[in-house]
Amino acid sequence: MTDFVAALGQRTLFGLQGVGRAVLLMARLLAGVPAALRRPRLIIEQVYAVGVLSMVIIVVSSLFVGMVLALQGYYTLVDFGAAESVGTLVALSLVRELGPVVTALLFAGRAGSSLTAEVGLMKATEQLSSMEMMAVDPEKRILVPRFIASFVSVPLLAAVFSAVGVLGGYLVAVGMIGIDAGSFWSNMQASVTVRDDILNGVIKSVAFGFVAGWIALHKGYEAEPTSLGVSRATTMGVVHASLVVLGLDFLLTALMFD
Amino acid sequence: MASQRTIEIWVGVFVAAGLAALMVLALQIAGLTELRQPPGYQVTAYFDNVGGLREKAPVNMAGVRVGRVETIELDTESYQARVVLRIDERYNRIPNDTAAAIYTAGLLGEQYVGLEAGWDDEPLAAGGRIGDTQSAVVLERIIGQFLTGMGD
Numbered sequence: 001m002t003d004f005v006a007a008l009g010q011r012t013l014f015g016l017q018g019v020g021r022a023v024l025l026m027a028r029l030l031a032g033v034p035a036a037l038r039r040p041r042l043i044i045e046q047v048y049a050v051g052v053l054s055m056v057i058i059v060v061s062s063l064f065v066g067m068v069l070a071l072q073g074y075y076t077l078v079d080f081g082a083a084e085s086v087g088t089l090v091a092l093s094l095v096r097e098l099g100p101v102v103t104a105l106l107f108a109g110r111a112g113s114s115l116t117a118e119v120g121l122m123k124a125t126e127q128l129s130s131m132e133m134m135a136v137d138p139e140k141r142i143l144v145p146r147f148i149a150s151f152v153s154v155p156l157l158a159a160v161f162s163a164v165g166v167l168g169g170y171l172v173a174v175g176m177i178g179i180d181a182g183s184f185w186s187n188m189q190a191s192v193t194v195r196d197d198i199l200n201g202v203i204k205s206v207a208f209g210f211v212a213g214w215i216a217l218h219k220g221y222e223a224e225p226t227s228l229g230v231s232r233a234t235t236m237g238v239v240h241a242s243l244v245v246l247g248l249d250f251l252l253t254a255l256m257f258d
Numbered sequence: 259m260a261s262q263r264t265i266e267i268w269v270g271v272f273v274a275a276g277l278a279a280l281m282v283l284a285l286q287i288a289g290l291t292e293l294r295q296p297p298g299y300q301v302t303a304y305f306d307n308v309g310g311l312r313e314k315a316p317v318n319m320a321g322v323r324v325g326r327v328e329t330i331e332l333d334t335e336s337y338q339a340r341v342v343l344r345i346d347e348r349y350n351r352i353p354n355d356t357a358a359a360i361y362t363a364g365l366l367g368e369q370y371v372g373l374e375a376g377w378d379d380e381p382l383a384a385g386g387r388i389g390d391t392q393s394a395v396v397l398e399r400i401i402g403q404f405l406t407g408m409g410d
Contacts, residue, residue, distance in 0.1 A: 041262075048265045052272045091287050156276025163279035166287055189289025198283050 022218045032144035042145040050111035051153030057110055062161040066168025069093055074177050083179060087188035090169035095201045099162035101249050104208035107154055108241040112216035115146055116237035119220030120230035143217050150213025151206055158205035200256045208245050215241040297347040298325060299384035303358045304338040309394025311360055311369045317343050319373040324349045327371060354378040359392035
């Protein structure tokens with residue numbers, strides 16, 4: 001019995017330690033941002049790796065998400081004689097929720113996993129230790145540019161997601177269902193606002209990029225330096241980043257749209 | 259791995275695409291409603307009850323949108339609702355004795371302010387007041403009146 005209680009306590013303490021190390025890492029990453037901005041080349045390389053290479057998956061998935069939203073929204077709204085509001089439904093769902101959230105989830109899967117694996121492997125092959133040996137701080141040289149690239153890329157990707165998603169909704173609503181293009185746009189423009197909807201969506205996506213990059217890097221940096229450890233860290237990185245993004249989304253939504 | 263120059267070009271394209279998408283969101287999807295506010299003037303109307311009227315609700319005249327509701331607040335002198343309407347500049351020839359009423363679009367739709375033009379030659383001035391107002395129809399009150407009327 002005492003063994004069980006002790007095991008529970010040990011696990012709790014271990015978990016808390018992990019959270020504490022993650023928060024300390026975030027503080028160091030943030031502290032390293034100003035210095036890293038003076039070497040933009042490293043950041044540009046990482047924006048290419050996590051942002052540009054994620055464009056294809058973002059564009060393709062947002063097109064389909066927008067098309068499905070328009071179809072499903074139409075089936076429901078047509079019963080209430082409000083089929084013209086399908087543009088409003090598509091735009092508000094995308095700009096407020098799906099754009100930032102789905103982008104962050106895809107980013108965690110597509111780019112976050114590769115960040116974790118890359119950093120974990122660098123640790124397993126002792127590249128990080130050899131950098132330290134050469135008096136190069138691996139956190140500033142490796143982690144910070146990747147962190148900056150994450151929270152720069154995710155808002156841009158989310159904006160592309162929302163815009164292409166609305167285009168997908170337009171194609172289905174106007175092209176397939178035959179809703180008047182004028183009322184599609186005017187209904188949308190009457191109810192979407194720059195400050196309440198679009199700006200809040202951008203704030204959300206910056207926060208998500210921040211969290212996704214931070215968790216991915218933390219998991220990689222803390223990975224056990226074995227092949228099993230790296231693979232486990234990669235899985236946990238994606239799982240934890242997705243969960244935190246969804247939880248944070250609820251929190252931010254409750255604060256923003258009260 | 260692509261060369262440094264190609265990477266830089268692609269990142270530039272990526273950032274430009276992201277910013278362009280933001281512009282599309284602001285201009286095409288939101289219609290930039292706050293920033294592209296048409297020039298207009300304010301008039302005030304006092305209502306006994308605004309019902310479910312909200313700020314930014316449309317102001318219509320003969321079914322045509324001529325402005326929107328700017329603020330709604332309680333006037334602590336008369337205990338009426340003080341509603342400030344913003345009428346577009348091009349509709350500056352609205353008669354002085356125009357009447358305002360709060361209607362509901364459809365049975366369950368959004369509430370809006372409907373203006374009924376009067377006969378006065380004098381136009382409603384900026385900062386002027388609409389005297390003739392009619393409150394929102396509150397469904398519960400009508401049902402209540404109907405039920406007490408049934409009891410007699």
